[in-house]
Amino acid sequence: MPTPLIEAEHLSKTYTLRKKTGRLKRERTAVEAVRDLNLSVSEGELLGYIGPNGAGKSTSIKMFTGILAPSGGVLRVAGLEPIRDRKQLARRIGVVFGQRTTLWWDLPLRDSFALLHRMYAIPDARYAENLKRYVGLLGLEDLLDTPVRQLSLGQRMRGDLTAALLHDPSVLYLDEPTIGLDVTSKMVVREFLADLNREQGTTIVLTTHDLDDIERLCRRVVVIDHGTVAYDGQLAALRARIAADRTLVVDLAAPGPPVQVPGAVVTRVDGPRQWLAFPADANAAELISVVASRYGLVDVSIREADIEDVIRELYSS
Structure with missing residues (x-):
């Protein structure tokens, strides 16, 4: 069995908010951002970690990286306790936030990498390689x-990925790595991440609202909602569990x-092409046979439920 790289047991995080209720009075309110979170991520996994805004994704990632201290539960990453062993853990993880950069804004890209070389004390030969x-x-x-401030968003993202990997981290956390990127840049980033995971065995935890990233990269997904795990398993099994409609074109x-x-409902018509929604467990061959017997059929294709529809159904249930 692969070695667990991230182990969270009954993890929780509670914030205390202070609200003004009078001239000198403040009322304290406890907000449970993460509650009873249980998660195990093995070495070499490429995990999709998703959920709606406010579900607890960012809070839990901040605990995994040692930025926030848990309120309760047990957490170990790469055999370390993130808060107590923060400095050691920093050498074992890489982090990329799509809307923030770890590069130095006014320095050339080369100089940013050189600074990280010294900060992480990477051996010269390993750094050059x-x-x-x-x-x-x-x-x-x-x-x-080129100074970082002159790079396009896609170029900067590629620079951030390089910066996060120079010290050979065991696990790479990615928060919205393709946000705002054009189609070509997204393709480059996705292909790079797939190769990194496959060829070097780097464990990747991917948090994103772009479900195309999840569909193209991840076999396993964890859906978090209201601070706890709502689903943990294979993407294909999630589709089967939700049983969202398929589409016959x-x-x-x-x-x-x-x-x-x-057994089918037309959802869209565009000239001679029509889209028919039908239940996931229905017999597609029988449906095609009926259509062919009643109408002049030229071509046909079947589309599985979009991952967006599947996740939407999971949230609503």
């Missing part, structure tokens, strides 16, 4: 002498009114 590898993989060769010989077949 890692820098060459990640700069090459992420296409940063022509940008090393049919191309008819000629445009016409919405087709009428039992």
Whole structure:
């Protein structure tokens, strides 16, 4: 069995808010951001860690990285207690926040990397090897002498990924790594992360609202809601559990009114092409046979439920 790299048992975090109720009076209110969170992440996993705003994702990630102290429970990351062993843990983890940079704004990219070289006391040979590898993989060769403030969002994200990996972390935390990126930049980042996990075995915890990232990269997803785990398992099993509708896309010989077949509902019509929603457990072959027998059918395809629909159903339930 793979070794657990992150182990959280009955983890909780409670904030105390003070609200003014009079001229000199303050009322204290306890807000439980994370409650009874149980999670185990093995070495080499690429985990999708998702949930709605306010669900407790950011709070739990801050506890995993040693930024926040838990209010209760047990937490170990890479065999260390994040708060007590914060300095040691910093050498074992990498963190990338999509809306914040760890690079020095007015320095060339090369100088930012050089500073991290010294901060993490990376051996010179290892630093040179890692820098060459990640700069090459992420296409940063022509940008090393460019000040960070002059980089585009996609270029800066690639720089942040390089910075987070120079010291060979055991686990990489990514918070919205593709936010605001164009299609090409997203593709580059996704391919890089998939290769990093597959070829080097780097454990990755990915937090994002872009569910395309989850669908393209992660086999296992953890859905957190109201500070606790609402689902933990394979993405395919989540689809099966929610049983969101599938879609039958049919191309008819000629445009016409919405087709009428039992067990399916037309959700969209565009000329001769029509989209029919049908239950996930229904027999698609029978549905296609009925449509073909009643209408002039030219082409057909089946689309599984979008991950957005699946997650939406999970939240609502």
